[in-house]
Amino acid sequence: MANHKETCLSAAERVFDTRTVDTLTCYHREMVKMLMDSESFYSSPNNSQINTNERLENKIKSNTIENKAVKGSYGDILNNLNQQLMNNKPEIEPYFSHYNSPVMRLAKLGYLSALAYNADNVFNKHSPIQKQQEQKITHDLCKxxxxxxxxxxxxxxxxxxxxxxxxxxxxxxxxxLPMAIARHPKSRDLVADKKAFELFNMSITDILSISEQLYERDIFDDVSHLTCRGTGMTRTMHxxxxxxxxxxxxxxxxxxxxxxxxxxxxxxxxxxxxxxxxxxxxxxxxxxxxxxxxxxxxxxxxxxxxxxxxxxxxxxxxxxxxxxxxxxxxxxxxxxxxxxxxxxxxxxxxxxxxxxxxxxxxxxxxxxxxxxxxxxxxxxxxxxxxxxxxxxxxxxxxxxxxxxxxxxxxxxxxxxxxxx
Incomplete structure (x- = not known):
């Protein structure tokens, strides 16, 4: 019976094949062009046109620093990377190890496509597309x-x-929050019927329901200052x-x-x-x-x-x-x-x-x-x-x-x- 590793080459093992190393080299060259192209795109006052390959080559030739980076140091980095990849074959069991399972091609394509863009997904004005995608992903996961x-x-x-x-x-x-509500004079009536032990063991639904009443009374921020966020974890907050x-x-x-x-x-x-x-x-x-x-x-x-x-x-x-x-x-x-x-x-x-x-x-x-x-x-x-x-x-x-x-x-x- 054939060896498992010989018959079931994983994605991780195929990456370290010589032909794949050559592919990675070509990919790195193209990615450099893509990154420089995107940089020129965002810095140009007219964003309607993206530099052609000819204009990109002229830009590289006209800039000594970029020219050296691409033709000098970058070449050395690629050569070193090639040698390391060709001599590196990790000992793994790809189909029985959750950390080394094959990666979906679609996932890799999406990742590589997004490298040239700002990955900040915090503010809509900075990265509206990324924020929209995040909302869609979380929406799908919730479903x-x-x-x-x-x-x-x-x-x-x-x-x-x-x-x-x-x-x-x-x-x-x-x-x-329940303990903070009990301490604040304008909210303690919301938990007046509860003992200290009951405050510690309130259900999440009940706590969130009371928090909405704090908004109605316009005292949510004041009460929040009495929680651990404002006072820190005290001895009474066990x-x-x-x-x-x-x-x-x-x-x-x-x-x-x-x-x-x-x-x-x-x-x-x-x-x-x-x-x-x-x-x-x-x-x-x-x-x-x-x-x-x-x-x-x-x-x-x-x-x-x-x-x-x-x-x-x-x-x-x-x-x-x-x-x-x-x-x-x-x-x-x-x-x-x-x-x-x-x-x-x-x-x-x-x-x-x-x-x-x-x-x-x-x-x-x-x-x-x-x-x-x-x-x-x-x-x-x-x-x-x-x-x-x-x-x-x-x-x-x-x-x-x-x-x-x-x-x-x-x-x-x-x-x-x-x-x-």
Whole structure:
């Protein structure tokens, strides 16, 4: 039987082929021309005409510095790059390693096409096209999850790590609002019927509902100064524990440190024999914390772990929160880390963006992928994704895109003031 690496050349291995190195050399030359052409386009008072190749060559010849850069140093850089690429073949298993999966040609084409333009997508006046594309992407991702795009909020971040940082940051700011409301003389009547413990454990829906009343009274900014954003994290602002699976990424610990929440308040949830978060033990931990009077900041669910590829049972997790709200008057935030398999939700949707029934989807998979078994737990996890408070994506994992961008998506757009 042929060796796996010999029969299944990955995109990463093909890149280092000699012929591909020559292609890269040609590409670099053309990219230099494109970049110089775009520079001339933006600096010219008449933007209606883009320089032709002949005018571009004349510009290079007339400028000694640019001429040397292209014909001198640039040639040396290309030669060195060629030698490094030809002698560099990484030892990887491309079809079993999520970091080295083949990259979609369309994604590479889009990335290369955008290199010549300003990537600033913050202000509409600076980059209207990029901002429009970002809004369209987040709109499509919200539809993919099951969020209502008109009521949800999201944007692109520089990485999935920063997406999770921002979500935890917004959660921290949001959870300190009830205490600030109780301290402000013009708003304390909104939470007069709640004890201190209840303020720490209010549901996200209730907090956001009260925040809208602050806008109506025109005191939102004044109350915000009494939250951790204005006063910093004080001793009275103990927001409780963040529950994360034991196979978590290390950045969750760092995030708790950076945001002043304390990484000692991070609880590692045990996993079962299938490497999924053990729901029974998680329930025991949650109920014990409630009994002890310890607030719960939130719980992180994972849709495809990087270590084992396991998918948490999300439906029982949402049911656990409902149980706590009804029986114990206690609620907590649920964020889903969908960096690995979030894009796979598209397999569960039909042409009308509606969820395909389980039996019909199983029959379809038997025809198209007979070796793939879809369990009811996995089906429920994907189809129940819309019950989360927020979801984070990472295109370069299972999205087959080479850049380490991230996406943070919130179910409610009213959380936006707490994340900026």
């Amino acid at each position: 993919l999850i099951g969020f209502e795009p008109d009521k949800a909020f999201g944007h692109i971040t520089t990485s999935h790590v920063f997406a999770c940082y921002e979500i935890l940051w917004a959660l921290r700011n949001l959870k300190t 927001l409780g524990k963040l529950l994360v699976p034991i196979y978590r990424f290390e950045f969750w610990k760092k995030a708790m440190d950076i945001l002043g929440l304390g990484y000692d308040n991070l609880i590692a949830l045990p996993i079962d024999e299938e490497f999924k978060t053990d729901i029974a033990k998680t329930r025991h931990i949650v109920l014990r914390l409630i009994e002890q009077g310890e607030p719960i900041l939130g719980i992180i669910g994972v849709l495809g772990s990087s270590t084992y590829g396991s998918i948490d049972k999300l439906k029982p997790l949402f049911e656990l929160r409902e149980e706590c709200e009804k029986q114990h008057n206690n609620s907590f935030y649920i964020h889903i880390d969908a960096s690995q398999l979030g894009y796979m939700k598209s397999l569960f949707l039909d042409e009308n963006n509606s969820i395909i029934p389980y039996n019909i989807l199983c029959d379809k998979l038997k025809q198209e992928a007979p070796l793939l078994e879809l369990t009811s737990d996995i089906y429920d996890s994907f189809t129940q994704l819309s019950r989360a408070d927020s979801v984070s994506f990472e295109p370069f994992q299972a999205g087959f895109f080479s850049l380490s961008y991230g996406d943070c998506l919130y179910k409610r757009c009213s959380i936006k003031p707490f994340s900026r």
